Amino acid sequence: METSNILETHNLSKTPCRVDIIDTLLATEVALTEQQLKENLKFDYDRATIFRTLKTFSEKGIIHCVPVEGNEVYYAISKPNYKQTLSHAHFHCSTCGGVYCLNSISIAEPQLPDGFAAQGYELTINGCCRKCKE
Numbered sequence: 274m275e276t277s278n279i280l281e282t283h284n285l286s287k288t289p290c291r292v293d294i295i296d297t298l299l300a301t302e303v304a305l306t307e308q309q310l311k312e313n314l315k316f317d318y319d320r321a322t323i324f325r326t327l328k329t330f331s332e333k334g335i336i337h338c339v340p341v342e343g344n345e346v347y348y349a350i351s352k353p354n355y356k357q358t359l360s361h362a363h364f365h366c367s368t369c370g371g372v373y374c375l376n377s378i379s380i381a382e383p384q385l386p387d388g389f390a391a392q393g394y395e396l397t398i399n400g401c402c403r404k405c406k407e
């Protein structure tokens with residue numbers, strides 16, 4: 274999936290900041306905090322522009338937030354079918370701090386007691402990633 278396709282699919286115009294953010298998130302294997310994202314962008318944008326762009330992307334389902342315990346929010350690009358699967362697991366490496374989307378493993382939907390309706394659920398696995406194990 275290319276950046277311009279992603280923007281076109283969601284009826285978003287190609288602003289430099291939007292293109293830059295998607296390019297950066299597509300190029301990285303891990304999810305990024307707003308600060309890490311800023312450091313990896315090709316150009317400098319003011320904070321408000323980045324914030325607004327991330328908000329738009331979240332609303333459109335282009336990216337999603339990964340809450341990591343005790344830390345800030347990480348942002349990751351969503352797979353095109355992300356909305357269909359209720360959720361996917363994330364992996365947080367306690368050695369390097371890397372946050373990965375685990376799109377390939379399936380997690381069973383929790384069975385709720387009568388009268389409860391789920392809107393989503395989060396599974397974050399803590400441990401040591403492939404890179405740090407080597």
Ligand SMILES: [Zn+2]
Nearest residue numbers: 366369402405
């Ligand atoms: Zn690691």
Ligand SMILES: [Zn+2]
Nearest residue numbers: 349363374375
């Ligand atoms: Zn994810």
